[in-house]
Amino acid sequence: MSLPASIDETVKLLSTGAYVAERPLATVLYLALKMGKPLLLEGEAGVGKTEVAKVLASALGRKLIRLQCYEGLDISAAVYEWNYQAQMIEIRLAEASGTAPREDLASDLFSEKFLLHRPLLQALEPDTAGPPVLLIDELDRTDEPFEAYLLELLSDFQVTIPELGTIKAKEPPIVIITSNRTREIHDALKRRCLYHWVDYPSEERELEILRARLPEAPETLSREITAFVQRLRGEDLYKKPGVAETLDWARALIELDAVSLTGENINDTLGTVLKYQEDIARIEGSEAARLLSEIKTRLAAGEEKVGL
Structure with a gap:
């Protein structure tokens, strides 16, 4: 499938x-695709940053x-690694046969057939379906030296392997980088990306997300779950729930055949x-119980107003 126009x-x-995107997010994603630049998405855990890359890859095929x-x-886990076991076997076979010159053996050991391709190198390889979507997830968890290594990849979409030279993508991959901002990403990397902060959704948008992802959920239950989670985010909590937790809670209550929130099923789940x-x-x-009473009163008042 072609890129959106x-x-x-x-x-x-x-x-x-089933990804309900606000227009600012859709705008920066469109520009990233149009300009061929990486997109850095920051925000709290569970707000849908990783899902952007998953849905984009699926939708584009x-x-x-x-x-x-x-x-x-x-680098050995992220970019490439030499297959040392296979290289040792090659050396043993050459020694046993005594036919391969030392110079030829050395060059052969560091050839493509002994190279293990890790995710970043895989992303530079051509694909019949089109350039892949490369998701670099939770970059803030890595060390700064690795972040610095990414600069070559994000600038020129190439990596340098000392034994082989520079490998450059014929067509740049679509790069989505996410960060939960447990530490600041370096300015040099940010300059190579377009940027968007993914915030918690409004109540209306979160309800729309829930409807899109779980259309089987009773309408009353969906409204109450959304309103309750919105209120939870206003409480003094160690970790505020994200959209992922909203969806998990809704799935759990659906499995329990709940049609609305009660004090009992809230405490149980x-x-x-x-x-x-x-x-x-x-x-x-x-x-x-207090929060539930408040949201039920508010939602009932809203329904009465609509009825009028």
């Missing part, structure tokens, strides 16, 4: 994967190549929306 087409493209970042990530015991202890019981 407008912002509206970008919104529609994401909607095919492109391969998704994901590099999950972590502390200590290095808080562990799907809150992930720290301190937060659960703060909300369960009387606090959950």
Whole structure:
């Protein structure tokens, strides 16, 4: 599938994967695709940053190549590594036969057939479906030296392997980088990207997301879940729930055949929306009952107003 030709087409493209995108996000994604630049998405965990790359790859029919970042990530895990076991076998065979000159053996050992392609190198390879979507997920978890290594890739879409030379993509991959901002990403890398902060959605948009992802959910339940989660984000919690937790909570309540929120089913399922015991202890019981009463009153008042 070809790239979207407008912002509206970008919104529609994401909607095919049930991703409800606000126009500013669709705009910066469209520009990143049009300009061939990486897109850096920052925001709290669970707000849908990673999902952008997944939905984009699926909607375009492109391969998704994901590099999950972590502390200590290095070139051998992210870019390439030599197949040392196969090289040792080649050396043993050459020694046993005694036929291969030492110079020929040395050059052969560091040839393409002994090279293990890791995600970043894979993303530079041509594909019949078109350039892949490269997802560099949670870049803020890596060390700064690895971030610095990415500069060549993001500038020229190439990597340099000392034994082989420079490998450059014939067509640049679509690059989506995510960060939860546990540390600041260096300015040099940010300059190579377009940038967007993915915030928690408004109540109306979160309800739209829930409807798109879980159309089987009862309407009353969807409205109450959305309103309750919105209120939770206003509480003094150790970790505010993201959209991912909203969807998990809705799925859990659907499995329990719930048609609306009650004090009992909230207390029974808080562990799907809150992930720290301190937060659960703060909300369960009387606090959950208070929040539920407030949202039911507000939603009922809104329905009466619509009826008038």
